[in-house]
Amino acid sequence: MIIGVCIKSVPDTTAKIQVHPDASGIQEAGVKFVISPYDEYAVEQALRLKDEDANHEVVVFSFGGAKGPDALRSALAMGVDRAIFITDETGAAADGLSTAKVLQKAMAKENVEIVFTGRQAIDDDSGQVSQMIAEKLGWPHATMVSGFRTKGDATVEMTRDIEGGAKEIWQMPLQSVFACTKGLNDPRYPSLKGIMAAKKKPLATISIEDLGLTPADVASKITLSKFELPSVERKQTIFAEATQANVDALVKALREEAKVI
Amino acid sequence: MKNILVFIEHKQAKIKSTSVELLGQAHRLAKELSTDVHALVVGHQVDEIVEQVSAFGVKKVFVCDQENAATYHPSVYADAITDVLQNETPIALLATAGSSMKDVLPKVTARLDWVMISEGIDTAVQDGRIAVKRPMYSGKCTAWAQINTDTPAIFTFRPNVFEAYTGFVAANAEKVAISVSTSLSEQWKCVERIAPTSDKPDLVEASVIVAVGRSIKSAENFAMVDQLASVLEAGVGASRAAVDAGYAPHSMQIGQTGKVVNPKLYFAFGISGAIQHLAGMRTSKVIVAVNTDKEAPIFQYADYGIVGDMFEVVPMLTESCKKLLAE
Numbered sequence: 001m002i003i004g005v006c007i008k009s010v011p012d013t014t015a016k017i018q019v020h021p022d023a024s025g026i027q028e029a030g031v032k033f034v035i036s037p038y039d040e041y042a043v044e045q046a047l048r049l050k051d052e053d054a055n056h057e058v059v060v061f062s063f064g065g066a067k068g069p070d071a072l073r074s075a076l077a078m079g080v081d082r083a084i085f086i087t088d089e090t091g092a093a094a095d096g097l098s099t100a101k102v103l104q105k106a107m108a109k110e111n112v113e114i115v116f117t118g119r120q121a122i123d124d125d126s127g128q129v130s131q132m133i134a135e136k137l138g139w140p141h142a143t144m145v146s147g148f149r150t151k152g153d154a155t156v157e158m159t160r161d162i163e164g165g166a167k168e169i170w171q172m173p174l175q176s177v178f179a180c181t182k183g184l185n186d187p188r189y190p191s192l193k194g195i196m197a198a199k200k201k202p203l204a205t206i207s208i209e210d211l212g213l214t215p216a217d218v219a220s221k222i223t224l225s226k227f228e229l230p231s232v233e234r235k236q237t238i239f240a241e242a243t244q245a246n247v248d249a250l251v252k253a254l255r256e257e258a259k260v261i
Numbered sequence: 262m263k264n265i266l267v268f269i270e271h272k273q274a275k276i277k278s279t280s281v282e283l284l285g286q287a288h289r290l291a292k293e294l295s296t297d298v299h300a301l302v303v304g305h306q307v308d309e310i311v312e313q314v315s316a317f318g319v320k321k322v323f324v325c326d327q328e329n330a331a332t333y334h335p336s337v338y339a340d341a342i343t344d345v346l347q348n349e350t351p352i353a354l355l356a357t358a359g360s361s362m363k364d365v366l367p368k369v370t371a372r373l374d375w376v377m378i379s380e381g382i383d384t385a386v387q388d389g390r391i392a393v394k395r396p397m398y399s400g401k402c403t404a405w406a407q408i409n410t411d412t413p414a415i416f417t418f419r420p421n422v423f424e425a426y427t428g429f430v431a432a433n434a435e436k437v438a439i440s441v442s443t444s445l446s447e448q449w450k451c452v453e454r455i456a457p458t459s460d461k462p463d464l465v466e467a468s469v470i471v472a473v474g475r476s477i478k479s480a481e482n483f484a485m486v487d488q489l490a491s492v493l494e495a496g497v498g499a500s501r502a503a504v505d506a507g508y509a510p511h512s513m514q515i516g517q518t519g520k521v522v523n524p525k526l527y528f529a530f531g532i533s534g535a536i537q538h539l540a541g542m543r544t545s546k547v548i549v550a551v552n553t554d555k556e557a558p559i560f561q562y563a564d565y566g567i568v569g570d571m572f573e574v575v576p577m578l579t580e581s582c583k584k585l586l587a588e
C-alpha cells in the first residue's frame with residue numbers, strides 16, 4: 001500500500017512573529033521553521049503502519065513555502081521513504097482549496113491509497129485542506145483523529161475528539177483521509193542514522209504544471225492583507241500579597257470596573 | 262437577489278447562542294449590502310428550532326428535517342448544505358467554527374468549488390464584498406482575508422467574537438423544506454459516542470475560564486478550582502505542562518497546540534505565561550493571573566494579578582465570589 005502524508009513547514013511554536021512594515025505578511029528572516037506539530041502525528045501514524053508491514057511505502061508531500069523542503073527532509077529523517085515538493089510560484093497556497101487541488105493531484109499521480117494530514121497547519125490554522133483533499137478524491141474523511149486502529153485489511157476504527165471533551169468512535173474504510181491531532185501517538189525523533197539516511201532518500205521537486213494544472217486552475221481566491229500584532233492594553237493592576245483584603249478588592253474590581261462577573 | 266445565509270446550530274430544542282450571535286452579525290452585513298438574512302436548519306424533529314428562527318428577522322428558513330440528520334454525519338450534512346447553497350447561491354454562508362462545521366464545510370467548499378475562510382473574528386464590507394479578520398500563527402498576529410472574485414464564500418467564525426445584536430425584528434420566516442437522499446454506507450458510521458467526563462461548559466464557548474498550570478501538582482487538586490468554576494459557571498482549562506504531567510486530559514489544554522479560547526474572563530493560576538500558552542488565550546477580554554513568582558511573564562499580559570500561592574488564593578477567591586454573587 002502507498003501511504004500519503006501531507007505536511008507543511010511553519011514557524012517554530014517558540015518563534016516570535018514580526019509583521020512586515022507594509023503589513024503584507026510576517027518577516028520570515030531569522031525565523032526557525034519546523035514541521036507543523038500536528039503533521040508529526042500524521043507522519044508517525046503512517047510510519048506505524050509501515051512498522052507493521054514493511055511492504056508499505058510512505059510518501060510525504062508538501063506544497064509551497066520557501067522552507068517546504070526542510071520539513072520534507074525532517075520527515076525523511078523520521079523514516080518516510082520518499083518526498084515530493086510542489087513549488088508554488090503564484091501564492092496559490094493562501095487558498096485552502098487551491099492547496100487541496102494540488103496535493104490531491106500529486107497524490108493521485110502516486111497512486112496513494114490512504115492519506116494522513118495534521119488537523120491544521122499552525123500558521124494559518126484553517127483546518128480545511130484535509131477534508132477538501134478527501135472530497136476531491138471522493139473518499140471519506142475524519143478530522144480531530146486521536147485514535148486509530150486497523151480492523152482487518154480494509155477497515156479502520158478511529159476516535160474523533162469533539163467539543164467539551166466528548167469523543168466519537170467511527171468506523172471508516174482504510175481508504176480515507178485522516179486529519180490527526182494530539183493524543184494519537186508520540187511522534188518519534190529522527191535518529192542520527194535516520195538523518196544520515198535521509199540525505200540519500202529521493203526528494204523530488206515538481207511544479208503544478210507537472211500535475212497537469214495551470215496557474216488559473218489554482219489561483220488563490222483569497223488575498224491576505226493588513227497583518228498586525230495583537231495590541232490589547234492590559235490594566236496591569238497587580239496585588240503584591242495574597243491577603244483576603246486583596247482578594248476581595250480583586251473581586252470587587254472584576255464586578256465594578258471590568259464588569260465581567 | 263443574493264442573500265446572507267446562516268447555518269443554525271441547535272441543542273436540546275434551542276438555537277445555540279453562538280448561532281444567535283451569527284444571526285446578529287449577518288444582519289449587520291445584510292444592512293451594508295442591502296440584502297436579507299436567510300437561515301438553514303439541519304436535524305430531525307426541528308419544528309421548534311424553525312419557529313424560534315422567526316424571532317431573529319430571518320426572511321426564509323431552509324429546513325432539512327430527516328431521521329439520518331438527527332446526529333452529525335459528514336455525508337448527510339454535506340449533501341443538505343450543498344443542496345441549499347447550490348440553489349440559493351448566497352453571497353456567503355456564515356457558520357460557527359465548532360467541531361461539525363469545521364469538519365463539513367471544507368468538504369462542501371471543495372464540492373462547489375467555492376472559497377472558504379475559517380475561524381474569523383471580525384467582518385468588514387470592502388468593495389461590496391465581505392472581508393474577514395482572522396488570527397494567524399495561532400493568534401500571534403491577525404490579518405484580513407478578502408475574497409478577490411465573485412465566487413460565493415463560506416465563513417466560519419469563532420464563538421463570542423461579535424457584540425450582541427439588539428436590532429432583531431421578528432418576521433414570519435418563509436419555510437422551505439428540503440430533503441436529501443444520502444445513502445449512508447455501513448462502511449462509514451459512528452459506532453459510539455463517549456460523553457464528556459465533565460459537566461463544565463465547553464472551553465471554546467465558555468465566557469469564564471479558570472485555568473491551572475503544572476503547579477497544581479495532582480489531578481485531585483483540581484477539586485479546588487472546580488469549586489471556583491462552579492461558583493462562576495466557568496470552564497476549566499490547563500496548561501500543557503499540567504496535561505503532560507497527567508493532571509488533566511488534553512481536551513482541557515489551552516494554547517497553540519490545544520484549544521484557542523476567547524472568554525470574557527480568564528484566570529491563570531500558577532501558569533508561567535509561555536508564548537504557546539498565550540497564543541491560546543491572549544484575546545480574552547480580561548485576564549487575571551495568580552503566581553508565586555512576581556517576575557512570571559503572565560503578569561505582563563494580565564489586567565489583574567495577585568502575587569501569591571494559588572492554594573491560598575483560590576479558596577479565598579471562591580468564598581469572595583460566592584458572597585458577591587449571593588448579594
Ligand SMILES: Cc1cc2nc3c(=O)[nH]c(=O)nc-3n(C[C@H](O)[C@H](O)[C@H](O)COP(=O)(O)OP(=O)(O)OC[C@H]3O[C@@H](n4cnc5c(N)ncnc54)[C@H](O)[C@@H]3O)c2cc1C
Nearest residue numbers: 474475476500501502516517518519531532533538553571
Ligand atoms: C511545540 C510546543 C507546543 C506547546 N503548546 C502548548 C500549549 O498549547 N499550551 C501550553 O500551555 N503550553 C504549550 N507548550 C508548553 C509551554 O512552552 C510551557 O512549557 C507550558 O505552557 C508551561 O506550563 P506551566 O505554566 O503550567 O508550567 P511552568 O512553566 O513550569 O510554570 C509554572 C508556574 O507556576 C508558578 N507557581 C508554582 N507554584 C505555584 C503556586 N503554588 N501558586 C501559584 N503559582 C505557582 C511558577 O512561578 C511558574 O510561573 C508548548 C511547547 C511546545 C514546545
